Amino acid sequence: MNASTLPLLMWLSPNFPVGAYAYSHGLEWSVQAGEIGGAAHLADWLAALFDHGAPRSDALLLAAAWRAVTADDAAAFAEVSALALALAPSQERRLETSAQGAAFLAAATAAWPCPALAKQQAAGLNAVAYPVALALAAAGHDIALQPTLEAFLSAAAGNLVSAALRLGAIGQTEGQRILADLCAPIAALAAFACESGLDDLGSCAWRADIASMRHETLYSRLFRS
Numbered sequence: 001m002n003a004s005t006l007p008l009l010m011w012l013s014p015n016f017p018v019g020a021y022a023y024s025h026g027l028e029w030s031v032q033a034g035e036i037g038g039a040a041h042l043a044d045w046l047a048a049l050f051d052h053g054a055p056r057s058d059a060l061l062l063a064a065a066w067r068a069v070t071a072d073d074a075a076a077f078a079e080v081s082a083l084a085l086a087l088a089p090s091q092e093r094r095l096e097t098s099a100q101g102a103a104f105l106a107a108a109t110a111a112w113p114c115p116a117l118a119k120q121q122a123a124g125l126n127a128v129a130y131p132v133a134l135a136l137a138a139a140g141h142d143i144a145l146q147p148t149l150e151a152f153l154s155a156a157a158g159n160l161v162s163a164a165l166r167l168g169a170i171g172q173t174e175g176q177r178i179l180a181d182l183c184a185p186i187a188a189l190a191a192f193a194c195e196s197g198l199d200d201l202g203s204c205a206w207r208a209d210i211a212s213m214r215h216e217t218l219y220s221r222l223f224r225s
Contacts, residue, residue, distance in 0.1 A: 005147045007112065011104070011137065012155035018103040018130070020155070023096045024163040024223035025054070026211030031167045032218065035207070039174035042164050043181065045208070046157065050185050053205030055156050057087060058097075059149055059193035060201050062131035066148065069116050069139035074123070077136075083198070084129035089209040092216055092225040099224075100130040108137045116140025149190035157182050163223060 010016060027045075030036045036045055049055055061084045068077035088094035105128060109117045117140050128136075131152060138148040161175040170178070212225060 005143055005151070007141060008138070008143060008148060008151040011108065011112075011134065012151050016104070017107050018100040020100060020159045021162065022223060023100070023159070023225040024167070024215075025049075025096065025160055025225060026092070026208055026215050027160060027163050027169075028167060028221055028223045029211045029215040029218060030208075031164070031169045033211075033214075035211070036164070036169050039170045039178060042161075042170055042174075043178050046160060046178065046182060047185065049160075049205055049208055050153070050157070050182065050189060053203050053208050054089075054093070055153055056189060057201055057203050058084075058129075058131040058156070059153060059189055060196055060198065061087075061129065062135045062149060062152060063145060063193040063196065064198050065132040065135035066139045066145050069136055074119075077120075077132075080198070081125070081128050081132045084132050085127060087201070088129075090212040090216070092212045093209075096225040097129040097131075098127050101128040101133040104130060104133040104137070108133070112137060112141065114140035146190055146194050149193050150186060153186045153189060157186065166222065 014021065027036065030045065036042050061080055065077055065080045065084075068080055085094060085098060088097055105117070105120075105125070109121055114137070116136055120136060134148065134152055138145075157179055161170075161179055164170050165172065165175050215221065215223075215225060
């Protein structure tokens with residue numbers, strides 16, 4: 001796995017057409033409800049997510065999907081793909097991961113073709129979670145697992161901070177401080193996922209899950225989740 005990691009920078013940039021800017025992962029409800037009222041609250045919220053919530057699960061699922069692709073194990077890949085969607089804790093979160101996953105696959109297949117992507121397209125892969133879609137492309141282009149995980153988790157953190165900025169919960173400098181503080185946890189989580197399997201899956205970020213459920217009923221909202 002000596003391929004350049006440059007594609008990761010392009011795939012996970014705001015310019016890649018997955019619509020990540022449209023999702024807040026439940027943050028919008030949390031801000032409106034007063035649970036996130038500033039930089040300190042957001043930093044705690046994100047730290048808990050990366051320790052116990054969806055980013056941790058997504059990292060483990062991405063790693064499992066990457067291994068399945070590199071082993072050319074279609075059955076294992078299908079199992080991980082189905083599990084990733086089944087673990088979405090709410091309709092909003094399922095929409096978030098499946099819509100971004102479908103958009104990523106469409107763009108990657110059109111602009112970054114490889115046998116792995118073509119094989120899944122021929123198999124009729126319709127619904128796929130975002131981290132699984134990224135794993136498919138990265139493994140298909142011989143990009144190593146750890147930088148793929150680090151790039152994915154960094155992009156997830158950046159999108160959440162961006163959502164908080166647009167909601168007026170924090171300022172630009174506060175957002176950058178939060179992202180700087182997340183660098184070490186992101187690196188540690190990526191390293192953990194590289195050495196872990198599906199048996200290590202599990203999350204307990206209940207408040208974030210509840211926020212994503214309550215987001216469905218907001219009268220007025222900026223984000224889709």
